[in-house]
Ligand SMILES: Nc1ncnc2c1ncn2[C@@H]1O[C@H](COP(=O)(O)OP(=O)(O)OP(=O)(O)O)[C@@H](O)[C@H]1O
């Protein structure tokens with residue numbers, strides 16, 4: 141948490157000249173850019189997510205069962221990969237225009253499909269982030285809404301009014317949580333915005349840092365963004381305060397979907413299909429095609445290094461996360477309920493904080509540490525002003541740990557919730573101490589939760605882009621940074637193989653989440 | 661001198677709530693099986709948890725086998741008390757089979773001695789044929805006997821049983837009651853047994869203590 145505090149303290153340090161320039165000429169653009177992206181993406185993702193969730197839960201239509209889980213799959217495609225895939229596909233030489241031109245002799249006027257714009261960014265973000273809203277709302281509607289909705293149906297409400305008057309207000313908490321996840325992702329995004337040349341606060345942090353070498357201003361920007369995010373966090377808590385998710389879990393039964401026939405049913409299928417094609421099949425197919433063009437060129441010895449880098453960095457960070465998560469979840473269990481709540485909030489706050497902010501905080505703290513340790517370095521014969529810690533992999537790993545602690549912690553916490561305390565107590569009455577009980581009883585019983593948490597966290601880390609770009613040691617490349625590098629070098633086809641691998645890896649965790657949901 | 665002496669014990673879960681157990685005292689002699697009766701919520705489970713060391717009393721002292729376990733300045737940890745406990749829903753470790761469950765508390769013994777003791781316990785509760793089964797593959801009555809064997813295996817100085825019959829159906833209960841009585845006698849166990857059913861206690865125990873009604877009302 142220290143690096144985050146450090147960023148916040150940045151607000152109270154004196155400003156430098158550059159900040160005046162940034163403030164005067166650039167700040168409004170950044171803020172407007174971010175606001176626009178967040179508002180529109182949030183809105184469209186909510187709309188798409190809720191409508192699809194209600195279709196899938198409330199009505200029967202062909203392929204409904206398939207879409208129930210398939211519409212979560214777009215989460216496996218990192219938005220920055222989707223961004224360059226779409227922009228290349230729709231470009232003049234891309235698949236769409238060239239097919240139209242060569243097969244049908246249709247020439248589109250330039251600019252008809254212009255994905256490299258803020259509209260394009262919103263389109264991409266909506267398409268690949270809406271599943272957060274979809275997933276949470278669907279689960280909520282399936283479990284908690286039956287009695288209200290069946291009542292409304294009995295009262296003869298029309299379909300539209302049922303949706304607007306009952307479904308929407310009822311699922312508000314789920315929608316809000318889903319939209320918040322989307323919003324945090326958008327704030328955190330660097331890949332899409334920078335590839336499309338949009339000005340957002342996240343890209344601005346990169347520019348002031350790498351373009352102007354002005355870390356102070358970068359910290360200041362990060363601090364302001366952080367304030368906004370903390371504000372949102374508080375608002376979310378406030379909005380959800382009145383409506384507890386699990387108000388009536390005990391007596392809830394699943395909602396029976398209503399029969400939908402004829403054109404309406406096929407319309408629903410068509411709608412879901414279009415979204416599924418656009419948000420998963422089309423980009424995936426395109427990437428697979430590109431991969432077949434280039435894999436012999438890309439699949440070389442150093443590609444293995446790349447995977448080893450990705451995997452080892454992520455694995456180390458994940459291992460540390462799981463250990464910290466286990467320790468703190470176990471401590472929280474022994475505390476009073478309000479203290480435990482505080483611990484769990486603190487541990488999970490990281491997911492809301494954009495990678496760029498975490499990166500800046502970590503960097504600043506590490507540089508300060510290096511300065512503290514400079515006498516030690518001199519004594520070790522490293523010369524004056526040597527930077528040891530801040531040039532090492534440990535900096536990136538620390539960043540990962542802060543940013544992704546939430547994923548691991550949540551998995552462990554829910555594991556502990558299902559583990560009755562009485563097992564530990566039984567073990568202790570049998571003469572095993574606290575620590576022994578943990579290893580002999582709790583850990584084996586938490587095995588599933590630990591494995592789940594490990595997979596989810598390691599996948600998140602391997603997909604991560606901005607934090608890795610900012611904190612990696614010199615010459616340290618991961619699958620994600622290499623993909624991004626190829627993309628901004630306009631070597632899109634070369635990016636296909638690492639992209640495909642990343643999607644494959646992410647798919648593991650998405651499928652795992654889908655399976656976990658089924659078990660509940 | 662009494663084998664177990666509980667003196668003026670007062671206990672509450674939260675500071676602002678009235679005490680669950682208020683100035684409770686009782687004594688047990690060696691080898692005695694004593695039942696504790698009381699309405700639901702009267703603090704029976706809490707009393708056992710105090711004796712086991714899973715909770716810390718606000719006031720009072722508990723002495724077991726001539727050794728002070730807890731008083732104003734002293735607190736012996738659960739794992740060092742040498743107390744056996746059979747929990748209400750048995751708490752058998754689901755990842756261990758019957759033998760491993762019973763052997764769990766025998767970590768201080770050598771391998772051979774441990775094996776021998778487990779065998780002895782299996783015979784005592786007549787579960788030799790089920791040695792390799794996992795808890796979920798056993799009936800309620802069998803689970804209860806495993807829990808009993810597990811608690812008795814390390815030769816505790818006192819055995820605590822919380823509602824040992826609550827998850828058994830009535831027909832099973834009668835046969836298991838007499839069985840339990842025999843096992844306890846054979847092992848010469850000092851035992852504190854909680855039940856809300858007076859018939860249970862009558863069938864098994866030498867005498868019974870009633871946790872007072874007034875106290876139950878005060879806590880309700
Ligand atoms: N962990 C706890 N935190 C706070 N209060 C508790 C806790 N456990 C029990 N209580 C309260 O203490 C009182 C006594 O509980 P206890 O479980 O000892 O009763 P009991 O006699 O065993 O009841 P039963 O026959 O229903 O098992 C009850 O009023 C209960 O609500």
Ligand SMILES: [Mg+2]
Nearest residue numbers: 704705706822
């Ligand atoms: Mg009880």
